[in-house]
Amino acid sequence: MSVQVKNWSVFFEKNPVLQNIDLEFNGNGIFAVIGPSGCGKTTLLKSINRTAELDHGFNCGGTILLNGEDIYQKNDAASIRRRVGMVFQTPVALPMSVRENVLFGPRYFGEKNKQKLSDICERSLKQAGLWEEVKDKLGQPAGELSGGQKQRLAIARALAVEPEVLLLDEPCSSLDPASTMLIERLLTQLSGTLAIVLVTHNLFQAKRVAHQTLLMMAGQVVEYGPTEQLFSKPSRQETADFISGLTW
Amino acid sequence: MILRSFLDRFLLAVFWSAGLVILLVLTGIIGYLLLRGGSSLTLEFLTTAPKGLPLGTGGGVLPAIKGTLMLVLIAVLAAAAPGLITAIYLSEYGESSKFRALVNITIQCMAGIPSIVTGLFGYAFFVVYLGFGISLLAGGLSLGIMIFPVIVLTARDALLAVNEQYRLAGAALGVSRWYMLHRVIIPQSAPAILSGILLAMGYAAGATAPIMVTAAVISAGMSGGLMEPVMALPYHLYILFSQHISMEKAYGTALLLVLLLLFLNVTALLLKGQHGKGGY
Ligand SMILES: Nc1ncnc2c1ncn2[C@@H]1O[C@H](COP(=O)(O)OP(=O)(O)OP(=O)(O)O)[C@@H](O)[C@H]1O
Ligand SMILES: [Mg+2]
Numbered sequence: 001m002s003v004q005v006k007n008w009s010v011f012f013e014k015n016p017v018l019q020n021i022d023l024e025f026n027g028n029g030i031f032a033v034i035g036p037s038g039c040g041k042t043t044l045l046k047s048i049n050r051t052a053e054l055d056h057g058f059n060c061g062g063t064i065l066l067n068g069e070d071i072y073q074k075n076d077a078a079s080i081r082r083r084v085g086m087v088f089q090t091p092v093a094l095p096m097s098v099r100e101n102v103l104f105g106p107r108y109f110g111e112k113n114k115q116k117l118s119d120i121c122e123r124s125l126k127q128a129g130l131w132e133e134v135k136d137k138l139g140q141p142a143g144e145l146s147g148g149q150k151q152r153l154a155i156a157r158a159l160a161v162e163p164e165v166l167l168l169d170e171p172c173s174s175l176d177p178a179s180t181m182l183i184e185r186l187l188t189q190l191s192g193t194l195a196i197v198l199v200t201h202n203l204f205q206a207k208r209v210a211h212q213t214l215l216m217m218a219g220q221v222v223e224y225g226p227t228e229q230l231f232s233k234p235s236r237q238e239t240a241d242f243i244s245g246l247t248w
Numbered sequence: 249m250i251l252r253s254f255l256d257r258f259l260l261a262v263f264w265s266a267g268l269v270i271l272l273v274l275t276g277i278i279g280y281l282l283l284r285g286g287s288s289l290t291l292e293f294l295t296t297a298p299k300g301l302p303l304g305t306g307g308g309v310l311p312a313i314k315g316t317l318m319l320v321l322i323a324v325l326a327a328a329a330p331g332l333i334t335a336i337y338l339s340e341y342g343e344s345s346k347f348r349a350l351v352n353i354t355i356q357c358m359a360g361i362p363s364i365v366t367g368l369f370g371y372a373f374f375v376v377y378l379g380f381g382i383s384l385l386a387g388g389l390s391l392g393i394m395i396f397p398v399i400v401l402t403a404r405d406a407l408l409a410v411n412e413q414y415r416l417a418g419a420a421l422g423v424s425r426w427y428m429l430h431r432v433i434i435p436q437s438a439p440a441i442l443s444g445i446l447l448a449m450g451y452a453a454g455a456t457a458p459i460m461v462t463a464a465v466i467s468a469g470m471s472g473g474l475m476e477p478v479m480a481l482p483y484h485l486y487i488l489f490s491q492h493i494s495m496e497k498a499y500g501t502a503l504l505l506v507l508l509l510l511f512l513n514v515t516a517l518l519l520k521g522q523h524g525k526g527g528y
Contacts, residue, residue, distance in 0.1 A: 082422030092417040
């Protein structure tokens with residue numbers, strides 16, 4: 001799997017939010033995006049699955065390629081969104097049962113076979129590390145789950161439609177340390193078979209799980225490289241300042 | 249500190265007494281109606297047609313009950329579906345389009361039209377132009393026009409009140425808006441939408457002006473034909489009262505009408521209270 005972002009800019013009305021972003025993720029693994037609040041991390045993430053354009057006043061320039069295919073060329077945003085899953089900062093449990101949450105996408109995409117649906121449900125929940133906790137209450141309202149469970153349910157719901165890339169926008173920011181650890185372990189496991197882009201405010205989290213890290217500031221790329229290198233031998237002064245806590 | 253806590257208490261007292269006044273007014277009205285009309289609100293009153301000379305001095309209001317129910321039914325049948333479709337358009341589609349802004353303003357303006365003007369329009373359009381005559385159909389449709397904006401606005405707000413995160417989560421999965429609507433947004437907002445429809449029905453049941461010139465007469469048979477004039481509770485009340493036919497019966501009719509509206513409104517409130525419950 002490769003994601004190439006070329007000369008990508010986003011404006012809301014006339015305000016530039018992202019400016020000439022160039023970057024490339026190749027293969028599976030976890031790619032962390034860090035940067036100060038308001039620098040455009042969420043906008044970058046939402047550009048990759050074409051949900052940014054849902055916001056009022058969105059304008060863009062440049063190209064984003066998914067396995068070499070220009071995702072903004074076709075008018076079909078839905079098929080891109082299906083291939084690029086996204087999990088948000090606040091855990092979202094749809095107002096229905098745990099099972100129906102997971103099967104929300106597959107049912108829409110036409111899966112009717114009961115056995116297959118039940119397989120998808122089990123596989124996705126296992127991948128999301130939630131199966132053991134919910135296997136006896138699949139029919140219960142998802143709203144009754146804890147915050148950490150809801151976030152893993154959101155991951156399971158995204159995985160159920162078998163995306164090629166999974167985007168996560170500060171998935172742990174509303175969770176306690178134990179749930180955070182659980183999700184980090186889960187992401188590490190998933191990264192063997194999936195390309196994951198993780199926006200995080202927690203530099204330690206980026207350090208712990210990410211193979212590559214991207215630092216953004218004010219809508220531009222500051223530095224991008226292997227996590228190890230970015231944190232130990234940053235090549236730009238801004239990066240050094242940011243990771244030592246001077247600029248955030 | 250002391251001053252601040254005094255201010256808080258003072259404001260609390262103000263708000264509390266405002267609530268109390270409203271409660272007193274409502275119980276006062278109902279109490280007074282009970283006192284004046286309670287005795288005439290008998291089973292016979294509910295199940296017989298008006299009698300006597302002038303008509304209405306005796307008997308009951310059965311045809312008026314039937315007429316009002318039929319008028320409200322036609323109004324709701326005519327206004328609910330277009331109202332819901334408009335509300336869905338306003339809340340879910342046509343973001344930031346000029347046309348949507350225009351529709352929003354139009355609906356607001358429609359909501360502000362005095363009901364007697366709606367009645368005049370109904371008269372000109374349904375009664376005269378379409379040739380329906382003074383009839384159940386013309387009155388029901390006029391009431392439908394009157395409650396249409398109420399249904400649109402309450403349904404729109406009910407839809408907009410559904411957690412925006414659901415929409416985003418759905419979009420991020422690549423499902424269509426319609427799928428999101430019928431599996432999440434509409435079920436979530438259904439109690440509030442229904443509650444709005446009930447309120448609109450209450451509004452239609454109590455309205456006199458739009459039917460005065462399009463549908464209602466002092467005396468009508470109970471054939472219930474769409475093209476026949478009908479009797480209706482608020483109009484009956486108006487005639488009994490304004491022509492001094494029978495104060496006792498007028499108060500009985502008023503009491504009945506208020507109880508009907510109270511029933512509709514309380515059901516609407518209960519429905520709305522359910523919103524967001526149910527464990528999800
Ligand atoms: N829908 C929008 N309309 C207008 N401006 C927007 C919109 N979304 C984001 N912006 C602006 O774009 C900039 C980047 O926003 P974005 O949400 O991408 O930042 P972020 O890096 O994710 O911040 P945070 O770390 O606080 O989540 C901000 O200045 C924000 O005000
Ligand atoms: Mg953000």
